Amino acid sequence: MGWQDVENNDAMRANSIFQIRSMSKPIVSAAILQLIEQGQLALSDPVARYIPAFGDMQVFINPADPDNSPLRAPTRAMTIEDLLLNMGGLSHRLGPLYTSRQVRSRADTLEQLVAKVAAVPLVADPGTQWVYSISATVLGRIVEIVSGRRFDDYLRTEILQPLSMPDTDFHVPGDKINRLAHPYQVVQDELMLRPIPPMSIPITQAPPLLEGAAGLVSTVPDYLRFLQAMLNGGELDGKRILSTASVATMISNHVPAAALPISLSGSSLPALGWGYGFSVVIDETQSAYGVNNGEFGWNGSLGTFSWADPETQTIAILMMQVAPAGAWNLSALFKTLVSQALID
Secondary structure (H helix, E strand, O other): OOEEEOOOOEEOOOOOEEEOHHHHHHHHHHHHHHHHHOOOOOOOOEHHHOOHHHHHOOEEOOOOOOOOOOEEOOOOOOEHHHHHOOOOOOOOOOOHHHHHOOOOOOOOOHHHHHHHHHOOOEOOOOOOOOOOOOHHHHHHHHHHHHHOOOHHHHHHHHHHOOOOOOOOEOOOOHHHHHHEOOOEEEOOOOOOEEEOOOOOOOOOOOOOOOOOOOOOEEOHHHHHHHHHHHHOOOEEOOEEOOOHHHHHHHOOOOOOHHHOOEEEOOEEEOOEEEOOOOEEEOOHHHOOOOOOOOOEEEEEOOOEEEEEEOOOOEEEEEEOOEEOOOHHHHHHHHHHHHHHHOOO
């Protein structure tokens, strides 16, 4: 439904390519769990073992006023699991703390970005608060260091090719541009759209920054295959990317009770916990929608939404390219309609 390019009435296709933004995170987490299965990483490993600059990080005593806050040492070292859980004390890539310090640039390499991240103090002690953050991008650098391969090459050979996800990448190449869905900004929440200007390095160019937190493009068929592999316990069409045990940990909540409820953009999410890259429904009674405990998934800031429900064995994906992502309440309506459509 709809248009890839509104101005030219270019209709959306079944294999249109979208910037999936934060729906990149679960794919990065799967790569980390692969390395853990191989014995090359452990959840409890300090991040500083792989990126030494993280061993010197400090914590803001008053994170609400970082420009004037004194600093102190963290109560413990940041671990790989902290990054998977958004509990490392890091900040969001587009939050004021990082933007004021020009931390994130698509012109930087992963190595350059993590050096900038490590130079900014933490907003909380590792393991104490859930803060939606740039963690997955740091994890991408750890994949590079541990595997000895570029992050995009690792994802391609170890996850995307085995699962037959040919349109998932960090940019849209020239021969696929005719399938690229254009992003739009909603004008004052009216039925009016304004094209969002291209990024400094457009999504049609290979960026130096292979951004695990928000950098991938994909299609509905590709992402469906990824979620189906997760729902199957790590396997699809005879190709296994993770063990059943690893997937079970990935789609389970690991945020301690003291750090719940998690919140996003100031809004509490009492129905949700967080696994390794996925949100997880932990209290279905707290949801405004028809969900089941154990449902897992995540969304993207340009209007991409996805979830999988082990109880009903269903997967749902909605992909738009619109900001804000919840414009016109379409995502909520979609989730409600999917729930109502399920039959025994």
